Amino acid sequence: MGSIHLIKFPDRNTELRAMPVFHNVPVTRVRFPNDILGVTDEHIQALKAAKIPFQYVSKEPAHAQKAKTA
Amino acid sequence: MPKRQRPPKLAVLDKMASPAIRALIGIGAVVWRYTVLVPVEEAKPGEEPKRIATDDDLLNLQEVLTKHFLGLTILPISVGYGLRENQIELNKHAPLVVYASATSPSDLYFQKLRRELEDALVQETILVERQEVWLH
Numbered sequence: 001m002g003s004i005h006l007i008k009f010p011d012r013n014t015e016l017r018a019m020p021v022f023h024n025v026p027v028t029r030v031r032f033p034n035d036i037l038g039v040t041d042e043h044i045q046a047l048k049a050a051k052i053p054f055q056y057v058s059k060e061p062a063h064a065q066k067a068k069t070a
Numbered sequence: 071m072p073k074r075q076r077p078p079k080l081a082v083l084d085k086m087a088s089p090a091i092r093a094l095i096g097i098g099a100v101v102w103r104y105t106v107l108v109p110v111e112e113a114k115p116g117e118e119p120k121r122i123a124t125d126d127d128l129l130n131l132q133e134v135l136t137k138h139f140l141g142l143t144i145l146p147i148s149v150g151y152g153l154r155e156n157q158i159e160l161n162k163h164a165p166l167v168v169y170a171s172a173t174s175p176s177d178l179y180f181q182k183l184r185r186e187l188e189d190a191l192v193q194e195t196i197l198v199e200r201q202e203v204w205l206h
Contacts, residue, residue, distance in 0.1 A: 032140075
């Protein structure tokens, strides 16, 4: 099982741009108050591929941080 | 003249969104799990697919359900087949899932939501499932 990430988009328009990207990810996601989303690695990869900006609300998983510094 | 689709007016739900509809989680209780199947696209053989709920409609609905129930689960797009007037039809739905209190106000809320979505999206039926579940 992959990691779960809490993320937030900079604004509503960006989240709207992410909607068709999410439609193509066959994995469940969750939404919390204050526009925070709980998503999986698959969602993160799809957002990055589509160049849609977002920020992590949770810390990035340790293995992702290691990969950046490696 | 056929009815035209319009954005759902979700503000009508605000006055029904009292704390009474929120599920009690973490104390061991029966709650109702509602799944709203929002139609996104329908396609008939030989025709271009027809978009039903827009991404803006979906995002509005996600925002409202999250605000009213303090959380929402968004399942992957589901694809189904149906027979309408002896013609096969392919439908895509966005399933939205919330936990709500097992009380009449919750049912009234989702009846209102269903009617508004049917009217706005010009659909004969919007499916809203209700399941009873025990949350530990």
